[in-house]
Amino acid sequence: MAQHTPDLPPELRPLSEMPWFKRLAARFFGHGLTRLRAQHRASWLHGQADGFRSGHTAGVDYGYKEGKLEGLEEGRQVLLIRDSRSTEHRPPSVDNHLFDDWRLPLSAELKKRMKADVASLLPAHAQPSVAQWKMIFSDTPSTSVIAGAGAGKSTTLVLRILLLVHYLGFELDSMTVVTFTRESRKDFINKLIELFGLWGRALGQKQARELVRTFHSRILPMVRSLPGFERLQAFENLSQRPPGGDEDVDSNPFDLRINDVQRQQLNACYHRLFTEDERFRELIQPLSRHALQLKELELDHPDVQKRVAVTELAAKRDEELCDVIEDLWFRAGAWPIKGIEPNRQVFEINGSRFHSHGYIPSLDAWVVLGFDPRENPQVCRPNAKLSVRAEWAVKRTLFQAFCRKPLIWIDSYESSKRVLASLAGDASAGPGFDYKVKGELASAPLLDCFVAAAGFIENLGLDVPDAVGRMSFSKDDPDRFFFEALSLFWRAFEDHLLDQKPPVMTYNRMFALFSEHSPENLKLLGDELLRPMSHLMIDEFQDVSPQIVSWIRASLAEIRSRGPAMHVGRGAQRSSLLCVGDDWQSIYGWRGSSPSYFMEFNKEFSSPSTTRVMLSDNYRSNQHIIDAAEHVVRAAPAIPGKKAKASGADRPLQPVNVLERDDQALAERLAEHYRKGDSILMLYRKSSDKSLIEQHIHHVVNVDSSLPYESRRLKQLTYHSAKGLQADAVFLLGDCQHLTSSPYKNQVYRMAGLGKTGDSEPYDSAQKDEILRLAYVGITRAVSHCYWYVEPQDAQAVNMPRASDRVAKDKAFFVDHRPPQKSA
Structure with missing residues (x-):
């Protein structure tokens, strides 16, 4: 439809442009005049036709002349503009990277100088390989290093720190090296001080401890910087000794034991909740009956x-x-x-x-x-x-x-006291009964079960009451009451801890405070608290949990958002992340850890560019031990392209010997290796096995324990505790087997987005892979000899997968001594 000319007088404008009231009046009067024949219709039509012809001719002539002149001039500009742009509308993309697009300033001359220094200051056997130099000289914002067992990653990581500090002038307070346990932290600190000394740089214990941290010791100062939390204590560190000192924040994230001081807090909260909350009391009754039954x-x-x-x-x-x-x-x-x-x-x-x-x-x-x-x-x-x-x-x-x-079998005089307290409704000493959540291997005191379940849920980055509200159980399943009670208790317990003087908080709650779910809290931190997170180097990254990953990502995002102003006048600029790990050694899934963040590193830690390094040399074991361990674990999903080769000293090839369980024969062989002067690791799956074997090896134990600690050659540990250790001869007692199914862990695994799409039991699937990785860890502790003593298949667990099912009789790296009818 043609538009009116803007400068027409109002009386000549189209009817549709008149105000609504005038339009209505005009139509009304127009119809009235027509009915009265007050207008000559033919004359009006002829006049209209003549006017249209003459007006149209004049208008076209005038418009053509004027329009041609203006159109040509404006058209030139319009055509030029339209030629230079796309007709498609595209919004700008979002930059989701955690890092700026930058590179470490490594010149050829600097690399040559450092290589010459390493050649002159370190012995021949400690010289880095080509792959290790690639890790040391990685210049991208993010780096993932796949380091198999015995790959010599610790020395390489120390040399990386030396590059940043000694050759590039990075300040120590701009970086953090993260180890998982107190023991690994001490070992790394000693190695760091030793190597820095070779380069003529005196590094004190205090400086080294500031640099080398556990995740726990890095998050606590962040929370303590908030108003009112200056003297905050971690629940996991509560003990009889007075708070304070560096050791106070150095707890082991995989230690689930509850001490007396922690239990006092748990019991006090339970007593108050049991007294005040009718629903909580109602839930405890069926749990008590089920537990005692x-x-x-x-x-x-x-x-x-x-x-x-x-x-x-x-x-x-x-x-x-x-x-x-x-x-x-x-x-x-x-x-x-x-x-x-x-x-x-x-x-x-x-x-x-x-x-x-x-x-x-x-x-x-x-x-x-x-x-x-x-x-x-x-x-x-x-x-x-x-x-x-x-x-x-x-x-x-x-x-x-x-x-x-319904039948209660009271096993001992001692347990009758707990039953008596429970019947009397005395909650001051806690519930007074044990409980076994479906999927767990053993029962434990009810409040210990609460702590373990809440810890698992929170390690997955979930909130306990919210996760419980999304769970479902059958009507008669006692776990339904357990988790509802947990939801009520955990909320009350966190409030109870904050009411203490000084306040107390769990580490999981601290990480949640500064996670991706609460990015605004990071804005409250001063630069001096965030700066040490700028250049992160994390060891054992395969054991990281979703909760920790969220905290790391949120911290890196906040550092980037603060921009260059955060680093003015400093040698260390911007931020970087270097993670070292081995997905084949991920063995803490039962605590909520997952190797998926390491396996999907590029996706989980978005970066403009990433360096990937594969450390394939194994400086510990002979090739048969390496091949046997890899054969077992290859059935589990893994980072592609992994294959280790024995390097360093030439060692005779000794296969892994798989034998039927015989404690007396094991003891004799262990004593023989001890007499030869070998170091020995005795690894077991169950604490009861340790007691059984000690009856047979007490002579060796007595001799070894009389020596100074550093001279002892026999260590008895669980498979899990042995990670990072090695010995000439390793004795593995017991198979690695997935024995249970955990309905609640499968549910929260799905909530956390872990596992394969469509897998209704993602946690159980992950555990079937983890038993293979646990066997891999056990076998790869061995330098020269590995003996694996396996029990016959239990009739009650005949359909449950076992790591020993992967033992191959047709491979030179295994010798299976078990009777044929009992072999895998």
């Missing part, structure tokens, strides 16, 4: 199969057995128990009659008294062939397999 046994369990045949015989002697055990409890002053009615009840087991000792009205549960372990195990009933302890064990097995009534 006798656990069921499957009918095909070997103990059930063995003892079901004597059911009738056991029933005949049961009343007498009840009398004997009741007398033992009475003499010990442990019976009767207040809150338990001492009324016997008859139970039918496979058509035979057995008895209980009492009834608990508040729990609607029957009670059977057990044989206290402190009593003489040889005690017998008159004329009985079996001991009371053995008869009691038969009865217990039958009740576990066939009794479906």
Whole structure:
């Protein structure tokens, strides 16, 4: 539609441009005049036609002349502009990088000078390889270093620090080296001081400790800088000794043990919540009943199969057995128990009659008294062939397999005190019962279970109450009550800790305060607290958790946002991240760690450019040990292209020997290596195995423990604790096996975005891979000899994967001594 000329008088403008009221009046009067024939329609039409012709001709002529002159001039400019731009609309892209686009100023001359210094100051065997020099001289903002077992990464990392400080003039307070444990921190500090000394730079213990940190010791000063938190203490560091000092913030992130001071805080919060919160009390009751109840046994369990045949015989002697055990409890002053009615009840087991000792009205549960372990195990009933302890064990097995009534089996006089406290509603000493969350290997005190579950959820970067609110369980699953109780308790516990004087906070809460979920909190930090995060070097990066990753990313993003002003007048500019790790040695998934952040490094830490280094030389083990360990772990997803080769001293090839479990034979072979002067690592999976083997190797233990600590050649550790260590001969006791399924961990794994899309059990899948990595860690501790003692497959875990399933009989690097019918 043609538009009107802007300078027309109002009376000649189109009707549609008149105000609404005038438009209405004009239409009304126009229709009226037409009906009255007050206008001559033919004359009007002729006039309109004549006017249109003459006006159109004049208008076209005038418009053409004027338009041509103006259009040509303006058209030149319009055409030139349109030729130089795209017709497509594109908004500017978002820069999500954590780093500026910059390079470390490394000239050819500087590299040559450092290489010459290293050649003259370090011995021949300590000279860096080509790959190690690539790590040292990486000039990009981010660097990932895949360093397999025995790759010599520590010396290389120290040389990287030397480059930054000695050759490039970076200040020590612009960087942080992160190690995971107190022990690894001490070792690295000593190596750093030693190498700096060779270059004529005196580095004191205090300076070195400021530089080499655990994550915990770096986050605590950040929180303490906030108003009101100057004297904040970490819950994990609470102990009997007075707070303060550097060691105070040097806890082991993988140590889950709860000490007495921490337990006092947990119990105090529990007592208050139990007293004040009716819903919390309601939730504790079914947990208490479930925890105290006798656990069921499957009918095909070997103990059930063995003892079901004597059911009738056991029933005949049961009343007498009840009398004997009741007398033992009475003499010990442990019976009767207040809150338990001492009324016997008859139970039918496979058509035979057995008895209980009492009834608990508040729990609607029957009670059977057990044989206290402190009593003489040889005690017998008159004329009985079996001991009371053995008869009691038969009865217990039958009740576990066939009794479906709520039944509490009190095992000891000591445990009866906890039951008594629980029945009396005395919450001042804590819940007074153990609990076993589905998927965990063993039961533990309820509050310990709360701490472990909350720690796992928070390590994944999730909030406990929020995560619990997104979980689901079947109606009768006691874990449903456990996690609702955890949600109430954890919120109350964090408030309880903050109310202490001085205030207390968990490390997970500290990291959450400065994570990507709370970037505004980082704005409150002064430059001096953020500057040490500018140039981060992190060892053992495969064991990092989602919570830590979020804190690192948030810190780097804040440093970049502050720009050059943060580094004015300093040698160290901008920021960088160098991470060293080995996804094959990621063995802390049960605590919430994940190797995915290292495997997907470029995606997780966005950078304009990244250097990737593969350290493939192994300076520790012979090639057979390397190949055997890699053969086991290759079934797990990994960074592609990994293959280690033995370097350094030529060592005779010794295969990994896989043997059936025989503690006496193990002890003899261990003693033989000790006599030869070898260093020895004795690694076990279960603490009970350590006790069993010590009965056979006590002579070696006694001799070795009498020596000065630095001269000792025998160490007994769990597989997990041995990471970073090595020995001439390594003895592995026990298989690496995934034994359970964890419904709650699978749920929170999915919430955290871990695992493969569509995997309904992502945590369990991750654990099946982790058992292979754990075996890899164990085997690669060996320099020359590795002996792996494996138990026969447990009938109860026949479908559960085992690392020893990967032992290959047709490979030279394995020798499988197990009988053929029992081999993997």
